[in-house]
Amino acid sequence: MATTNHNHLLRLVLSCRKIIAQVTNPRTESIVAMASSSEQEFAAQYRAKLNRFPRSHNFWDARVASRVGEKLGFRLKEMGISEVDIDTGEELLRPIHHRRMVIPLFDSVKRAGVSVAGAEKLEF
Template sequence: MSATNQQHLLRLLVSCRKITAQVTNPATESIIAMASSSEQEFVPHYRTHLNRFPRSHNFWDARIASRVGEKLGFRLKEIGVSDVEINISEELSRPHHHRRLVIPLFDSVKRTGISVSGADKLQI
């Protein structure tokens, strides 16, 4: 599968339990690449947070988000996608504490060589 001239859309699904990043093809709106904190690599981290005292309602952090972004970036490179864009209004509507935690995800996607249009407008 090769990249087209159309911009692929990077969307984040964020909850207190996990963060999922997915890239969709603009023509078909199908998911072409995806990475999530619920993947096998993150299970030990998740389990340690389950039994932690005092209890925390957030099971991921900026480090996990960064690793999810790195995995997504490598998967995008594998299929030949070199740039994606984010919906800036959707990202700006996130609560401030979530926005601060997802910026490392966008930065790690950029470090893999994928251009992320709109991420520079999110800097806090």
Template sequence: MAGTYHNHHLLQLVLSCRKITAQVTNTTTSSIIAMASSSEQEFMAHYRAQLNRFPRSQRFWDSKVASRVGEKLGFRLREIGVTAVHIDPREEQSRPQHYRVMVSPLFHSIKNAGVHVSGIQ
């Protein structure tokens, strides 16, 4: 499947109710070259606030957090000279609609950082 893309950097998202993680893998070596997550130190105050909120929420991240994770990942990619990544459109389409809406700002933040993201609408 990776051979059908001209780009050798695959962006993958790992989503749970507690965190969002974005990682970029070099498809030729299968190694992670850059990563950003809502579990990083910067997001701990937000996480604690959500944890102690009443009534308790089932989700600890939102589209604003996803946007910031995308921004951090985009800058990290630019630092190492990566200007384009691709995603698996079938994987993104298989996500529940509420997750697709929430991760859309992540892709836009990566683009705004100067990294082209192919495979999204």
């Protein structure tokens, strides 16, 4: 695992319908903060993509990922968490089109004031 004993681990769960970012405590493996594209803020945009023709197979993009990262970053700052790690091995195994869409999420977390260790290895 790529974490140290004092840093929290940021994990992403991606599907064609939503993106979920969750931060876990390394000692207990419990989720301490979470943000998702299925939150109320994104409901209208999701419905619009669901009902359009021709149908899209992907319901989130880099802009949505960025907003999810921003929300997660603010929640982490409220909790007093200033640094998170990512599992770079797991992120590098993602298809390139997913990596391009989640890099704005990591950038938004950084802009909120939370350091993301390992994200610099994902840049193109």
